[in-house]
Amino acid sequence: MKIHLPNSAFLGNIDPFLRGFDPSGSDSLEITANEKWISVHPVVLSMIAALGVRVRPDHIKCVPLEAKSKHYLVRMGLFRILNIPSVIRVVEHEPAGRFIPITQIRTSDELTKFMTEMIPLLHLGFDQAKTIGYIVSELVRNVIEHASSEHGAFLCAQYYVKSNAIRIGIADTGVGIKKTINQAYSATTDLEAIQLALRPGITGTTRREGGTEQNAGAGLFFIKSIVGASRDFFVIYSGNGFYKLLKRPPSSRLRLNADPFKDRHSTEGDLPYWQGTVVGVDITLDQTKEFSLLLDAIHKTYTSAIRERRKARYKKPRFI
Amino acid sequence: MKSISIFNKAGTFAENKDIARDIRINEIIPALTCNEEITLDFEGVEAATQSFVHALISDILRKYGIDHALEHILFKSCNETVKKIIGIVVDYMQEGMGIETQED
Numbered sequence: 001m002k003i004h005l006p007n008s009a010f011l012g013n014i015d016p017f018l019r020g021f022d023p024s025g026s027d028s029l030e031i032t033a034n035e036k037w038i039s040v041h042p043v044v045l046s047m048i049a050a051l052g053v054r055v056r057p058d059h060i061k062c063v064p065l066e067a068k069s070k071h072y073l074v075r076m077g078l079f080r081i082l083n084i085p086s087v088i089r090v091v092e093h094e095p096a097g098r099f100i101p102i103t104q105i106r107t108s109d110e111l112t113k114f115m116t117e118m119i120p121l122l123h124l125g126f127d128q129a130k131t132i133g134y135i136v137s138e139l140v141r142n143v144i145e146h147a148s149s150e151h152g153a154f155l156c157a158q159y160y161v162k163s164n165a166i167r168i169g170i171a172d173t174g175v176g177i178k179k180t181i182n183q184a185y186s187a188t189t190d191l192e193a194i195q196l197a198l199r200p201g202i203t204g205t206t207r208r209e210g211g212t213e214q215n216a217g218a219g220l221f222f223i224k225s226i227v228g229a230s231r232d233f234f235v236i237y238s239g240n241g242f243y244k245l246l247k248r249p250p251s252s253r254l255r256l257n258a259d260p261f262k263d264r265h266s267t268e269g270d271l272p273y274w275q276g277t278v279v280g281v282d283i284t285l286d287q288t289k290e291f292s293l294l295l296d297a298i299h300k301t302y303t304s305a306i307r308e309r310r311k312a313r314y315k316k317p318r319f320i
Numbered sequence: 321m322k323s324i325s326i327f328n329k330a331g332t333f334a335e336n337k338d339i340a341r342d343i344r345i346n347e348i349i350p351a352l353t354c355n356e357e358i359t360l361d362f363e364g365v366e367a368a369t370q371s372f373v374h375a376l377i378s379d380i381l382r383k384y385g386i387d388h389a390l391e392h393i394l395f396k397s398c399n400e401t402v403k404k405i406i407g408i409v410v411d412y413m414q415e416g417m418g419i420e421t422q423e424d
Contacts (some may be wrong), residue, residue: 108336112336116331
């Protein structure tokens with residue numbers, strides 16, 4: 001496998017980075033990087049970590065990093081998680097208030113422990129911490145419950161003071177969305193599976209409305225709605241499929257759609273194959289709607305979606 | 321009347337679905353089976369995920385029926401967001417119940 005760290009890869013411009021990923025040869029990993037500058041979204045580091053832990057450390061080749069910003073990779077714990085040496089020397093600072101280094105979470109209990117440690121680490125107000133905690137919990141639980149990955153979820157996050165934004169990346173190398181969703185549905189492509197997974201009340205565990213006792217199929221819809229309400233980017237990449245919820249101007253009206261393809265978005269259906277699922281989230285904190293107001297909008301959209309599905313199943317009169 | 325402190329089991333951020341399932345199976349269902357009233361006390365819980373609330377009550381709503389379940393379960397000391405999450409779960413279960421699918 002080959003992955004190149006470009007000078008810039010954030011959710012708005014991540015597409016070329018993903019197109020350049022080479023998944024062939026899963027027993028080795030070659031990491032190259034821009035020589036002058038590396039500035040990447042946490043999701044990029046989560047992806048490299050998820051790939052790297054599947055490869056023996058002596059089969060990971062990382063070119064000597066020349067970019068001035070190379071220290072960032074060390075601070076985020078990339079070399080530590082890959083178990084490969086780094087010659088880059090940095091002075092470690094207390095991370096509170098700035099970032100969550102790459103963290104591997106494999107079990108429900110590890111997640112609960114991480115949640116208690118994470119919220120104080122971000123040094124945010126209660127409402128903001130609650131929103132971030134909500135997103136992280138739901139995304140990581142998806143991995144633990146559905147991905148069937150022995151390595152679990154890799155996540156990291158960065159707080160950007162200037163934009164007052166949190167960027168979060170979560171990656172796994174599990175079975176991917178299509179395999180999970182197709183336990184109950186028949187998506188023919190990864191993109192179609194992503195579209196289904198983002199709809200409220202759609203879960204791979206059952207076709208029954210209301211889901212099973214443990215799964216409702218609501219988690220990704222909630223997260224897309226939270227991000228949509230803050231008018232930020234949300235990216236999901238699984239198999240060859242890629243969906244990006246695009247930023248919206250601050251003046252635009254809050255509108256939640258049950259069908260993700262009715263939101264302002266972009267898609268790709270033929271990206272290099274990612275075995276598993278990758279999710280990237282941006283949340284601009286001063287644009288985050290009050291959570292309880294957002295829940296009202298989610299409530300309305302969710303119940304309308306179920307009513308529409310109910311209506312679609314009504315028996316129709318036969319006219320001859 | 322049986323009272324269950326969610327805070328004591330799930331902490332300030334109620335997100336662990338395994339804990340929700342254990343409360344449902346080990347505490348709520350036995351009490352409902354005995355026709356006992358149950359108070360789910362959210363005092364001290366600052367946030368709960370939809371997944372947690374779903375794992376806590378959805379199966380009960382389905383198995384015991386909305387009317388019976390909601391007549392026997394009280395939700396105490398919920399803040400505004402927890403109330404709304406519970407409301408969403410109760411409503412989507414009510415909306416969804418009764419819809420027949422190929423699987424049913």
